[in-house]
Structure formats: structure tokens, C-alpha cells
Amino acid sequence: MSFISLAARLATGLLAELRTPGRRTATTISVNSTGSHTIPTILYGQMFEHSGDGGLYAKCNSCALVPWVARNGTDIAVIEETNPVSSELPNSLQFIVQSDATGSVGFSNEGYRGYSLNRETALPDFLGHPESFTLSYVEIGNELRVQMACILWGLSAWGLSARFPDIKWFANHTFYYDGFERNGTRYMEGEYAAHVSDPNDPGNGSPPYPTVQSSTGEAAFMTGLEGNSDVVFAACYALLLQNVNISGNVGGHTPTLISFEYLFNLNKGDEYLPSTLPAHNGTLYWSISRSSSTGDVYIKLVNTAGSASDVIFDLSSFSSVSDVGSLQLLTGSETTSNSPETPNAAIPVTSSITTGSTFNYNVPGYSISAITLNTRGTVEVACHQERYGEFDASIHATHSSDTCGQARKLSTQYADGA
Helix, strand or coil, X not given: CECCCCCCCCXXXXXXXXXXXXXXXXXXXXXXXXXXXXXXXXXXXXXXXXCCCCCCCCCCCHHHHCCCEEECCCEXXXXXXXXXXXXXXXXXXXXXXXXXXXXXXXXXXXXXXXXXXXHHHXXXXXXXXXXXXXXXXXXXXXXXXXXXXXXXXXXXXXXXXXXXXXXXEECCCCCCHHHCCCCCCCEEEXXXXXXXXXXXXXXXXXXXXXXXXXXXXXXXXXXXHHHCCCCEEEEEECCCCCCCCCCCCCCCCXXXXXXXXXXXXXCCCCEECCECCCCCCCCEEEEEEECCCCCEEEEEEEECCCCCEEEEEECCXXXXXXXXXXXXXXXXXXXXXXXXXXXXXXXXXXXEEECCCEEEEEECCCEEEEEEEECCCCEEEEEECCCCXXXXXXXXXXXXXXHHHHXXXXXXXXXXXX
């Protein structure tokens, strides 16, 4: 599982600070009007991890045994443990070897690569597709948070590569993507999530429901994904959904506040705009993009600290910047959670914000802000269509580009009854 790695942006510039006596430091973010790379449409908001059969242990039940097969007369079954590992993992796998069994025994899951060794893999053959399906990618490396991780990775990769030389590999990791070589290789972040301790019970893992604090950490990581989306083409969050009927936290962490995924997915352009780099040891992280079709600029700004911060945005490199923008803000205390009892404790709130070529913004503590502004300007023009006597001779329209031409087109369609 990938933990929070706050990747820097592919941008140029230095972190500028303005210090005024008696006032806290303000961070100046200068935005370049020239895009550096295209942002993939599937970067986020399209995919999330699904655990398939859930494994034989974490979700050990009779349904999880479907793809597994016992060998040479052995049997497997799910039983309820008299002394379970925890109250949330009450079951275990029972492996029964008959007294007269000979040769190799065990149980296996040959996967879904097309080998007709169990019911699931035999089904394509039965339906008329006996050939193996071509798989280009296989993911291994989940939960490698142990000392043997490097050894286990080597054993797995070498052995499987020898048998399946056509398979390409990608692994979950905590590396900073901005340090990756730009050599044509592209990456998918297979799983990412933040782990926070329950302040009321720090020895028992995460709190029962997602918190604003963990969501700001994950959002900060996503700003790095967007900044490095020239090599990172997609990312999956896990876990996206939570079974509220299960007390505690079986999976080791609780899902995020889906609201922050919502903000990122709705406020993304198709080209990334370089800007001043965040401080690596700071608490403010941002990503700025633009829609090439509308000229809308999307500023996503994350504060992972509990105290507010002042920011000055400098968009002087743009020829035009709207005076008013839209602000969508998700914020709360460190432990604020949405739950069945309080489903709206932390939700995005939309308001207007004064913008311009330079504008100030006070970033609340533990917050995710999405600011939208336009950089093409609005011009009101009057285009006269004098040959249509019954039609109003003056049509006023506001467009981001080719305003007069668009107005003429609209007036012609109206007069023709279109």
C-alpha cells in the first residue's frame, strides 16, 4: 500500500515569502500561463481498488473459497476460531489432509489467466474461448511494510518473470514521482491511502470513520499526482467504500471522505500549469490546471496543518483574469468525521471569492480548497443584423472567444427559426 508521499510539481521557481512585522508569513504562489503537460482524463475520479474475493483471511468466508481448489484428495473449509487473532477476524482456513493421501498435497488458486484448472478458469473454455487472455500488467507489492519486503519482491518478480516473460510489472511504493526519469515509462498508482491513529484509542489502529485530517493528507498526495501526471497516468484510491455494519477497522484503515475525491474530480483541467514549488517541509500543497476549451483555471490548495495560512496568488503572466471566482471549501477539525449519525459534518461549501491578477486567500486549517477563475475575459459586444426587420437589431452576448462571430451565429439561427 502506498502511504502519503508529497510529490513536488514539475515547475520552476522558488518559494517566496512576505514577512510583515506583527503578521504571520504569507506564501506567494506565482502561476505560469504556459502549460507544461497534458493531464490524463483517468488520473483520478475514475477508478478505485476492489479486493476481488477479499483474500482467504481478512474476509474469510465460504464465498471466498470459490476460486481456490484443494489438491490430491485434501479439503479446505472456513471455520470459526475458538481463539481468533481478533474479534474482527473470527474465522480461519481449515486444511484437511486425509490419512491415506499420498504425494503432494495443498490448495491453490491458479488465477484467471486462462488455465482450465477450476470452475472460474474453465468457464471461458466452455464458452468457446480456450486461449489464454492476454494480460499486459500484473500488480504485486501490496502491504509491503515488513523487513522482508525487498527479499520477497525479488523472489516473486524473478520467479514469475521467468515463467511469464511477457508480463510487465508495476508496484505500489512511496517514492516521489518527481524524481522518476522521463524516459517514456508511465506509471499507475495502484493504491493509496492515509493511515491515522484514533486519538481516543491510539493502540487500536484508525478511528471508526474517515477524518478531515487523513483526507487532507491524501489530497496533498493527489496534488503531487497531478503535478507529475506526465508520467503518472492513473491512480486508484482504496478503500473507497466502508461497511458501516462492521465495527472497528478490519482493513487496517478507514476509507477517505469521498468529498475530497469529488472536489478533485470536478475541478481539473486538461493541462497542468507550473507554479511556485511548495516547501518540502511545509504544510501547504497545491496544484493548478487549466481547461484549454474554456480558459477556466482550477487551483487546488491543501492545508495539512491545524492552523490557518495566508497565500498570495500571482497570475500576472495571464493577459486577463476574472475579478470574481468560485470557491469550494472542505474543512473541519482534525477528527471531524462523516458518519451515519452525522453524514454532513464535513462537506464542500461553495461561495464566491474575489480574484484578479493578484489576490489574497486565507487557507483554513485542515482544509481542501478548490478555486475556479477564468483567464480569457468577458466582452460584451453588439452585432447588428439589419436585414432582419422583425428581429431585435442588437444582440448582446458574452463569450470567452470570437464573441462577435458567435453573436452573429446566434442571431442568424434565431431569425431562421433554428
